[in-house]
Amino acid sequence: MSEDRRPPAPHPAERARTIATRGGRAALLPSNGTEARITPAFHHVHPTGEATMLLPDDHPLVRTGATTGMLEVADHAPVTLREPVRGLLWITGWLRVLDPQEARQACLEVAEQRPDPRLLDVGHGMSALRLEPASIVVADAEGTTSLQPDLFATAEPDPFCTHEDHWLRHLELSHRDVVGLLSQHLPEHLRGGHVRPLGLDRLGLRLRVEATDEDHDVRIAFSRPVATAQELSVELRRLMGCPFLAQRR
Template sequence: MPRPIPTLAPSTAERVRSACTHAEQAVLAMSGIDPTPSSVHHLRQCGDAVIAVPTTSVAAILAGAAGDGGAPAVLELTDHAPLPLREPVRALVWLRGQVRAVPARAQRALAGEVATDNPHPGLLDVGHGVTLLRLVISSAVVADSTGAESVSVDELRLAQPDPFCAMESAWLQHMQSDHADIVAQLARHLPARLQHGIVHPLAIDRYGLTLRIEGHDGDHDFRLPFNAPADNIEALSRAVRTLAGCPFLNGLRRI
């Protein structure tokens, strides 16, 4: 019996989930008005997104006037790399659907529910100049240097962010500042055309690691898959060091 081919990258739905978790910037676009920045955004497991906007914003007023059916809207989220790169944007996510007002009596309860998974300090402003809206998602698209892909809402409901999502920024910063030797070893896997540029660790997940090469001809991203998905911190550190060809070195510290 042939051996199963290992998964080399997260699914599109997992990428959307992780990018939404990483994204620090989000704007709500509605027809006829300027995009409205959201101070808090949270993609719930049920497949909708909770958004915090100024209570007096046109977006909040339109959502309130739209009734139970809501108003068409798109939430755009930007995932920035945690390193000072020439091009800091790693991915963009567009969540399209119907934005609905959340009743005043349910605002604080919903804020508490969101805080359980995402204890954002902006949630403290709900009811004090900030209101929550709910985007019932009908489609999702994620775009990065490899192109754009869509995902169904059903797949999005079943997906989880990468298990190392919350720690990824600290790990990448640690690799960049304290493990230039490992980054240099990883760069040896790059094809010849990408060997002449500044190499940065761009992303890491349970399936592999992505390098960003800033070259004279522009920026290029190159993914290095692990031999097998990492299930815990020790396995992730071992996978990175094995890729670097130095399995006995002290690789990523536990953070």
């Protein structure tokens, strides 16, 4: 499919905010060579693109102090796939250890958006670090795009991002017939593969086709952007070929 005929997709900044909001699995890669990859005990990406992370007090990076580094956040599919990562977010910038007062304030800010008992460990064996972004990159099936932090900050995450995983798991486990109906929108040469629900956003549905040669991600567009569960239901029923049922709902 040519670039100008590709189904519409959310803006890269919106996709980046969505990955950040979901949380995902994180790895910290400092540039000072202390370790190859570090798994924070907790991480949170703020709407500004800044990230707060927790590491044990005795971690070498805490003792090192300020440095530069990159936080990688992986967006995993909610169903079991042979290639489970459907998107990556990389935030590169300046990393520093927060002093006790800054750490307490940072934990309060995070708790307002994402309460987590691990935040209570700061000052009791855990230290808080802050990554201030210089550049942000998002990579997924739509492409790889570099973003300025101010563009990331003005975008909004997808309205369905906190419910998407539950809905797609339910679709995979309990409604394979629905997946079959949605498969009619796939290109003909992909219809023989194993079709899995991969993603859902305000502009459409994404399916993963696990073929014998390789995996293929296909976006199926809605007829219009949706913002509520009711609007989403109408569009899904239309894709299934049930417009009358959609109108009655």
